[in-house]
């Protein structure tokens with residue numbers, strides 16, 4: 334694993350780039366007063382409510398609540414992960430991304446593998462065009478309806494028969510052979526030496542979303558086994574994480590994404606104009622897969638064969654999806670008729686039939702219909718068993734509108750009181766198969782926050798230099814207002830980083846339990862532009878209020894101690910200095 338990207342680098346990066354440039358290059362912005370505006374790229378709208386603040390280096394949509402920094406924008410709009418977003422911005426700023434720890438060498442190793450695999454892709458493609466025995470591969474592809482254009486788009490190739498074609502072509506030295514083996518392209522002989530892993534197969538290169546070459550799938554041309562062979566796990570290839578076609582699909586408009594099981598299924602759909610498709614690599618759908626998928630789209634359609642194996646795979650996909658179903662995300666199933674796979678179905682019925690909404694089964698329907706079919710709902714005993722069976726699935730769903738609707742329907746089916754259902758769900762604890770879901774990236778706008786500490790944070794995010802008005806050293810210890818520990822950290826961060834802006838502050842708490850709330854407050858702080866008051870006076874008045882509460886609280890504590898007649902001379906002096914004579918009951 335590569336080392337962590339140091340926080341000081343993120344700070345530096347954010348001070349060098351401008352969020353207005355970053356967003357404007359993909360979503361054209363218009364200047365509107367102090368800020369920039371556009372039609373929101375995250376929801377449908379007719380009048381612009383998407384606002385970008387250059388001052389704060391932060392965006393916020395008043396319509397759907399989307400908000401964040403330049404890094405968040407690339408993650409959410411361009412579907413990058415955090416590291417990709419940082420690397421993209423760094424490249425824009427002409428910076429090299431440093432890593433903590435001594436892992437740099439490993440990164441170099443991986444780069445070497447990516448580059449080597451590019452050469453291997455090129456080699457197999459050339460064999461498909463030029464090798465005297467490639468005719469069978471070409472005929473196979475033609476027979477499956479793959480055009481030359483599609484073969485070129487997906488860089489299909491041919492591994493010729495023989496044990497050492499690739500070794501002879503690219504393994505000129507021992508070191509080169511070692512690298513080919515590390516890339517998963519060779520197999521070690523018991524007697525020493527290596528031979529080609531892929532022989533006499535049509536080759537499907539697998540790239541990640543950034544286009545880096547990771548490995549291959551290879552399909553046999555005769556009746557040999559296995560029918561499909563994948564690259565083994567290597568430092569760059571992890572079968573349970575990668576999706577075939579993700580690189581080609583990311584360019585498509587992704588109002589939905591089809592997930593199929595096989596390479597040929599994916600290619601057939603693309604051939605028929607359904608370009609928003611990815612394939613798992615012969616494994617069940619994993620949580621890693623789903624996290625990647627939900628970065629590309631919020632609406633997933635799993636396509637499974639209509640046979641028993643397909644149903645089983647679908648159920649596993651359902652179980653894996655449940656914990657990730659935050660508001661805004663939806664999962665559907667598209668079952669092929671018995672005897673069909675997506676490849677054969679789309680060729681016979683065409684695109685329109687394949688994409689027809691009538692064929693989509695919403696996850697919640699699939700869940701309820703499958704479970705209710707197993708129990709005798711006409712009897713109380715049957716309904717109780719049904720409730721026991723459905724409870725773990727409901728528990729693994731994060732709180733969402735869908736969950737509330739499902740609960741209602743389950744209660745109706747079981748002729749149970751919804752309140753009893755809540756108790757039943759609460760009693761069982763979280764389902765074992767359901768790890769805590771990640772917080773939704775988009776927090777809904779909640780309007781301005783008027784709690785004292787929230788308001789203080791909001792002001793500091795809006796204008797960090799206000800921190801300098803707080804007397805030094807900051808004395809918030811002992812104030813048991815919720816959030817004062819956080820304010821303490823925030824003030825220290827701002828003091829030690831003069832000139833820090835809102836976006837940089839928010840990035841400091843990325844991934845922590847404060848992130849969501851902080852982003853909400855940062856988004857809400859735009860209202861401060863409109864509220865025409867003296868920010869400094871506002872800050873000082875809140876600060877005084879916090880101090881007053883602190884004093885009141887301390888007094889209360891001391892009085893309580895005194896009642897236990899345990900107050901030291903020092904304590905009595907403290908109490909007097911707080912403006913209240915000892916021995917008087919605090920009537921608060």
Ligand SMILES: [Zn+2]
Pocket residue numbers: 373374375376383394395396397398399
């Ligand atoms: Zn929006």
